[in-house]
Amino acid sequence: MGKNLKFNRRGFLKSSVLGTTGALIGSKAYGNAFTGNDPVIIRRQLGKTDIELPIVSFGVMRSDNAALVKSAFDMGFVHFDTAHGYQEGRNETMLGEIFKTMPREKVILATKVGADGVNRQTGEPGPGTTKESILEKFELSLKRLQMNYVDILYLHGVSNRNLALAPQVMEAFSELKKRGKIRYAGMSTHQNEPEVIQTAIDSNLYDVVLTAINFKHGMADQIKEKAALAAQKGIGIVAMKTMAGGFMDKERQHPINCSAALKWVLQDENIHTSIPGITSFDHMMQNFSVMENLNFTDEEKANLEEAKLVAGLYCDGCNQCVAQCVKHLPVNEYMRAYMYTYGYRHYENAYSVLDDIGLSSNPCADCSACTVNCPKGFQIAQRIADVSRLTDMPKELLV
Numbered sequence: 001m002g003k004n005l006k007f008n009r010r011g012f013l014k015s016s017v018l019g020t021t022g023a024l025i026g027s028k029a030y031g032n033a034f035t036g037n038d039p040v041i042i043r044r045q046l047g048k049t050d051i052e053l054p055i056v057s058f059g060v061m062r063s064d065n066a067a068l069v070k071s072a073f074d075m076g077f078v079h080f081d082t083a084h085g086y087q088e089g090r091n092e093t094m095l096g097e098i099f100k101t102m103p104r105e106k107v108i109l110a111t112k113v114g115a116d117g118v119n120r121q122t123g124e125p126g127p128g129t130t131k132e133s134i135l136e137k138f139e140l141s142l143k144r145l146q147m148n149y150v151d152i153l154y155l156h157g158v159s160n161r162n163l164a165l166a167p168q169v170m171e172a173f174s175e176l177k178k179r180g181k182i183r184y185a186g187m188s189t190h191q192n193e194p195e196v197i198q199t200a201i202d203s204n205l206y207d208v209v210l211t212a213i214n215f216k217h218g219m220a221d222q223i224k225e226k227a228a229l230a231a232q233k234g235i236g237i238v239a240m241k242t243m244a245g246g247f248m249d250k251e252r253q254h255p256i257n258c259s260a261a262l263k264w265v266l267q268d269e270n271i272h273t274s275i276p277g278i279t280s281f282d283h284m285m286q287n288f289s290v291m292e293n294l295n296f297t298d299e300e301k302a303n304l305e306e307a308k309l310v311a312g313l314y315c316d317g318c319n320q321c322v323a324q325c326v327k328h329l330p331v332n333e334y335m336r337a338y339m340y341t342y343g344y345r346h347y348e349n350a351y352s353v354l355d356d357i358g359l360s361s362n363p364c365a366d367c368s369a370c371t372v373n374c375p376k377g378f379q380i381a382q383r384i385a386d387v388s389r390l391t392d393m394p395k396e397l398l399v
Contacts, residue, residue: 041076041291044272048234049184049207051108051151053079055266055294056287059240059275060095061086062346069098072284073107081210081238081275083112083156084141087348092144100146109145110210112188113137114156115163120330123160125169134172142181152208153182159191159317161199170205184208190241191317191332194219197226201233212241213271215264215304218316218375224268231270239265239274245313245343250386252342256307258283260300262290277344311377313343321380324372329364331372331380333357338387351390362388 042055057079058072064087069080082091092111099107113134117126138153153176158164164187173185186208189196193211200206209230213223227237242265248254258276265271278284296304315335325331333353340350354360362385364370370381 041288042266042294044269046238046272047207047231047236049236051079051184051236053108053273054291055273056262056291057081057108057238057273057275058284059277060091061349062277062279062344064090064094065279066094066098068278068281068284069095071281072278073098073102075284075288077284077288078106079108079110079273079275081110083114083154084137085112085114085156085352089140089144092141096144096146104147108151109147110152110154110186111138111141111145111150112154112156113141115166115169118157118163123158123162125163125166129166129168131168131172131175134169135175138172138176138181149181149183151183152186153184154186154188154208154210156188157191158187158189158196158199160195164196164199164206165203170203173205184236186210186236186238188240190336191319194222194226197223197230197235197237200235201226201230206235208236208238210238210240210275212317213239213265214242214244214314215261216244216308216312216314217241218318224270227268227270231272237271239271240276241314242274242276244307245339247343248307248310248312250313250342254310256312257300257303259286259290260296260304262287263294263296263300264304266290267294313339315339315378316376318375321372321374325380326367326371327363329384330357331384334384334387335378335380337390338383341387341390347390348395350387351393351395354387354391355395359391360388361391 043052044055045052054076058077058081060069060080060082063069080095082095084092115125116128116133119126155164155169163169176182177185184207185205187196187200187206188210190212197209197211200209211223213220217223230237243256243258243261246256248256262274262276265274276287278287315332317332319332321331322328337350337353340346340353364381364384367381372380374380
């Protein structure tokens with residue numbers, strides 16, 4: 001199952017964990033960290049690229065802890081994923097400060113730029129998205145990262161062919177490749193994923209697809225089918241949203257078994273790596289342990305089966321809700337903001353999603369009854385009312 005490589009966990013724990021935290025964290029949390037045995041982790045080739053990666057990488061979006069990122073690098077994480085808009089640019093800036101003194105070839109960096117004013121019906125970029133605007137955003141990202149190039153640049157948040165194949169987008173990414181500013185071009189998608197993966201296959205431009213996939217995703221089988229086809233064509237597949245919202249309930253009393261959820265995704269060898277969000281040393285060590293062994297325990301199997309029976313917090317973005325809504329609200333975007341709020345407690349990102357669709361204090365308030373029948377069983381009106389409360393708070397309080 002992929003290639004194996006040893007990492008020096010003992011060296012990491014001595015130089016990073018002890019030095020950063022100032023205290024020895026219990027050996028139970030770190031498995032065999034103190035037994036004298038270095039782990040053998042699974043690595044996979046990222047499609048036809050020359051990049052070989054551990055099967056778990058570092059999703060930096062919600063992390064603002066430079067010491068954590070440094071420790072991850074010392075431990076053996078090599079691929080770090082960010083975006084132009086994460087934390088309003090502070091995420092890229094943090095990574096730039098961390099990696100500016102390190103050999104550039106030791107780090108695999110991915111960032112993302114999005115289109116402006118995307119039409120929610122057609123998926124086409126608005127008039128504000130030009131080749132020049134994309135290049136300008138990316139140059140700012142490079143400046144923040146203090147780098148001359150990134151390994152992967154994704155077109156952010158693609159939901160159909162129209163955006164991915166827009167001439168101005170294709171021209172911008174092609175030019176960046178020719179100028180050596182990006183090594184590989186990619187797309188990220190958390191909606192209509194099978195079509196987006198097929199678009200990458202057809203494009204003759206995109207080398208990597210960053211796709212949402214998890215054990216609760218209603219289109220998981222279709223995504224896997226397209227991922228297999230893409231892998232055969234030499235396209236790298238990176239997984240995100242692997243934790244399916246992190247919790248099964250708004251009150252956060254019933255967490256998803258994150259190790260089991262991550263294993264479920266990575267047992268498919270056509271998925272080359274994953275970028276779970278890491279915000280603590282416990283998260284990092286838990287994710288690292290998955291790199292060594294993808295076999296389920298009996299408890300993990302039972303946990304996933306139980307979680308499948310609960311509606312949970314993860315929205316597939318199937319869009320069936322939009323046609324049913326009398327106001328044609330972008331219900332799936334509200335559900336994504338709901339997941340960020342109650343699953344991850346990432347209020348800034350939730351606020352950003354609501355801002356993109358037009359901040360509104362409970363747009364469902366004047367409806368006598370909700371007409372949306374969600375296939376996942378979500379109580380749509382109640383969830384929109386709950387998450388809309390964020391719009392009454394000053395944005396600076398959510399950062």
